[in-house]
Amino acid sequence: MASVLITGASKGIGRAIAMELAHRGHRVIATARRPETLAGLPVEQRLRLDVTDQDSVDQAIKDAGEIDVLVSNAGATVRAPLETVPLADVEQLYQLNTLGALRVAQGVLPAMRERGSGRLIFVSSVQGRLVLPITGPYAASKWALEAIAETLAIETGHFGIKVSIVQPGAVSTNGAKQAQAIFGEDSPYAPLYEQLAALRGEAITPEEVAAVVADTxxxxxxxxxxxxxxxxxxxxxxxxxxxxxxxxxxxxxxx
Incomplete structure (x- = not known):
């Protein structure tokens, strides 16, 4: 069984992944910005890890011990038209969804490379390959994430490290419902926002995504x-x- 560190494990897909891997007998290190939100998970370790904070990442990796697999799941989204979305919010998405994922990967890779084995699993989205209106900032962060992941697959495969990108579509979590919507008064893009739920299509459960991650x-x-x-x-x-x-x-x- 593998030793698996999961980022963003407090809720939704991340929590379901932690539950699924623990059920299958893996050693699970669940992490979140607020470790108290990990209560109730049947995992070996619950650690604080903020993917946007280098010191936090370094400490969590040190405390976790040997890591065979990184499941990079932490992420967020916003709803806004590209014409008016505040660039600070786009930067924040990149810090979390893209650079945060790379930061943690950089932390675990040296030991994996020296050992000659390891796995990086990036939880992306179908929006890492296509776009929907009003979620452009999120899609852009996931397209960038997939470029990083594919490059890592090429650069680290020589050292016995396998990289996979898991791509769910709509998932029945509270993430989409709680996503910040940034629209000005009388925004001409409001009609697009009203159609977004239908455009996202059929949703699957977090547990279904977790099973795919575990199988991978x-x-x-x-x-x-x-x-x-x-x-x-x-x-x-x-x-x-x-x-x-x-x-x-x-x-x-x-x-």
Missing amino acids: IEEPAPALRVPAGAPAERSLKARKEAPESEPFLLAGIDW
Whole structure:
């Protein structure tokens, strides 16, 4: 069984991953910015880890001991049109979703490389390969994350390290419901925002995503990109088959 460190394990997908891996007998190190939110998880360690804080990352990796697998899950989203989204909010998303993931990967890679084995699992999204209106900042952070992950797969594969990107579509967590919506008064983009729920499509459960992550960890030769669930598979297939000469949208919009 593997020793697995999970970021963003306090709720939603991260918590489900911790539960699934613990159930399968893995040694789980669950982390979150507020470790008290990890109470009730049947894991070996519960540690404070803020992916945007280098000192926090260094201390958590030190306290965790040997790490066979990193599950990089911490993330957030906002709802806003690109014309008006405050750039500070976009920067914050990149710090969490993109640079935060790289920061933790940099922390665990030296030991993995010296040992000649290890796994990096990045929880991305179908929006790492396609876009939806009003969630452009989130998609941009995930496209960047996937570029980082694919580059790491090339650079570290020589050292016995396997990299996978898990790509769910809509997931039935509170994340989307609680996402900050940033719109000015009488925004001309409000009609798009009202259609967003329908555009996101069919949702799967956090437990379904967790099972895909666990299966990927236990797969001897995992794929680089792993769609999580049938809706994600359909979305990514449609994106792959669509022409690159024009913007792609999964469903029509009243615009």
